[in-house]
Amino acid sequence: xxxxxxxxxxxxxxxxxxxxxxxxxxxxxxxxxxxxxxxxxxxxxxxxxxxxxxxxxxxxxxxxxxxxxxxxxxxxxxxxxxxxxxxxxxxxxxxxxxxxxxxxxxxxxxxxxxxxxxxxxxxxxxxxxxxxxxxxxxxxxxxxxxxxxxxxxxxxxxxxxxxxxxxxxxxxxxxxxxxxxxxxxxxxxxxxxxxxxxxxxxxxxxxxxxxxxxxxxxxxxxxxxxxxxxxxxxxxxxxxxxxxxxxxxxxxxxxxxxxxxxxxxxxxxxxxxxxxxxxxxxxxxxxxxxxxxxxxxxxxxxxxxxxxxxxxxxxxxxxxxxxxxxxxxxxxxxxxxxxxxxxxxxxxxxxxxxxxxxxxxxxxxxxxxxxxxxxxxxxxxxxx
Numbered sequence: 001x002x003x004x005x006x007x008x009x010x011x012x013x014x015x016x017x018x019x020x021x022x023x024x025x026x027x028x029x030x031x032x033x034x035x036x037x038x039x040x041x042x043x044x045x046x047x048x049x050x051x052x053x054x055x056x057x058x059x060x061x062x063x064x065x066x067x068x069x070x071x072x073x074x075x076x077x078x079x080x081x082x083x084x085x086x087x088x089x090x091x092x093x094x095x096x097x098x099x100x101x102x103x104x105x106x107x108x109x110x111x112x113x114x115x116x117x118x119x120x121x122x123x124x125x126x127x128x129x130x131x132x133x134x135x136x137x138x139x140x141x142x143x144x145x146x147x148x149x150x151x152x153x154x155x156x157x158x159x160x161x162x163x164x165x166x167x168x169x170x171x172x173x174x175x176x177x178x179x180x181x182x183x184x185x186x187x188x189x190x191x192x193x194x195x196x197x198x199x200x201x202x203x204x205x206x207x208x209x210x211x212x213x214x215x216x217x218x219x220x221x222x223x224x225x226x227x228x229x230x231x232x233x234x235x236x237x238x239x240x241x242x243x244x245x246x247x248x249x250x251x252x253x254x255x256x257x258x259x260x261x262x263x264x265x266x267x268x269x270x271x272x273x274x275x276x277x278x279x280x281x282x283x284x285x286x287x288x289x290x291x292x293x294x295x296x297x298x299x300x301x302x303x304x305x306x307x308x309x310x311x312x313x314x315x316x317x318x319x320x321x322x323x324x325x326x327x328x329x330x331x332x333x334x335x336x337x338x339x340x341x342x343x344x345x346x347x348x349x350x351x352x353x354x355x356x357x358x359x360x361x362x363x364x365x366x367x368x369x370x371x372x373x374x375x376x377x378x379x380x381x382x383x384x
Contacts, residue, residue: 074195266365
């Protein structure tokens with residue numbers, strides 16, 4: 001794919017290639033996806049059913065759990081996990097503010113209180129050294145986020161959680177396939193929550209999610225909750241929600257699941273190529289590359305660097321035709337939606353600093369060497 005840029009009417013360069021090219025991925029699996037869609041259309045069975053059951057069984061090796069339940073989205077996965085634990089008004093749930101809104105939003109939807117703990121500035125994940133001080137008698141759960149595809153420090157988090165008898169919900173929305181000391185993310189806490197949003201490493205053709213657990217009783221409760229609290233039609237055991245995975249999504253995901261490991265390898269290879277190119281171009285003092293602590297396997301849903309004058313750099317890269325994204329420009333504790341919690345600027349400094357400095361580069365496996373080189377060449381130009 002050519003990396004030359006063309007001017008457009010605004011005077012800004014047209015992007016040389018997309019930040020994420022789902023069309024390139026689809027081109028490699030078009031026939032298989034088309035067959036899967038046709039199979040579901042022929043069956044005219046669109047909600048749950050055999051396709052969802054097959055996906056739940058086939059994905060178990062990736063997530064390392066006996067009980068796997070599809071649901072309507074990654075956000076719903078978090079919500080259902082909290083509901084299964086009985087989180088209610090007056091309870092507290094600890095998480096981080098440097099994440100997608102659903103992590104804390106699902107807590108607030110249940111009228112519980114999100115309690116934010118700052119992040120480690122190197123990994124962008126929950127800082128375990130600040131966790132214990134945030135636990136109170138009202139703490140009902142802890143939600144560490146495996147942000148950008150890097151596992152959180154689960155040994156430290158689980159040790160603290162277990163000492164206080166608090167369950168852990170792993171937000172693994174961006175991290176399917178990642179490992180922490182050989183353990184799949186989503187297999188270490190009470191629940192693991194995954195997203196199949198199209199931009200994820202394993203993405204559907206719309207919304208979808210997955211919940212994992214090793215607890216049979218909790219799995220049974222989740223199965224009830226995702227279908228209006230019902231095992232049998234028009235018979236309701238508890239109050240639940242409508243969060244069923246579509247058969248069409250499951251069929252497409254079953255195709256993509258067969259390629260997930262190779263796609264993950266492609267992302268990791270591209271991350272290594274970036275690091276090598278950063279070294280070759282002497283960008284070490286300008287660009288902070290993402291970390292990967294010993295014992296962790298990073299799956300790079302995003303390749304997030306850290307730079308000074310981030311917004312200016314993003315604009316200059318755009319002018320050179322280089323696509324970038326910002327995950328996330330505003331930490332949750334300073335968002336209007338969470339103003340009721342009373343946080344102020346400076347209260348969680350590492351999350352605030354990260355939000356001002358992070359910039360994500362294209363990392364999808366279909367990128368070629370010439371495209372990666374174009375990104376790094378442009379970075380070198382704007383760093384001079």
